[in-house]
Amino acid sequence: MPQHALENYLQRVELKALTPTTVTDPERLQEELAKVRQRGLPSSTVSEKSVCVPKLLETADAI
Numbered sequence: 001m002p003q004h005a006l007e008n009y010l011q012r013v014e015l016k017a018l019t020p021t022t023v024t025d026p027e028r029l030q031e032e033l034a035k036v037r038q039r040g041l042p043s044s045t046v047s048e049k050s051v052c053v054p055k056l057l058e059t060a061d062a063i
Contacts, residue, residue: 006030 001009007030015024023029 006033 010026010029015026015029016022017024023032
């Protein structure tokens, strides 16, 4: 997803915590997504049983 589209999306939604470690700050989320893009893979410090999946928008673009 282009950066401008991500910023637009984050301005329109409320990030809700689903777990104690859910990122709800838009700036921090963008930082974490930048790290994922750089590494090519997400990482989790929650547990070895965590699963990461993309959040798809109506356009089928992953965030």
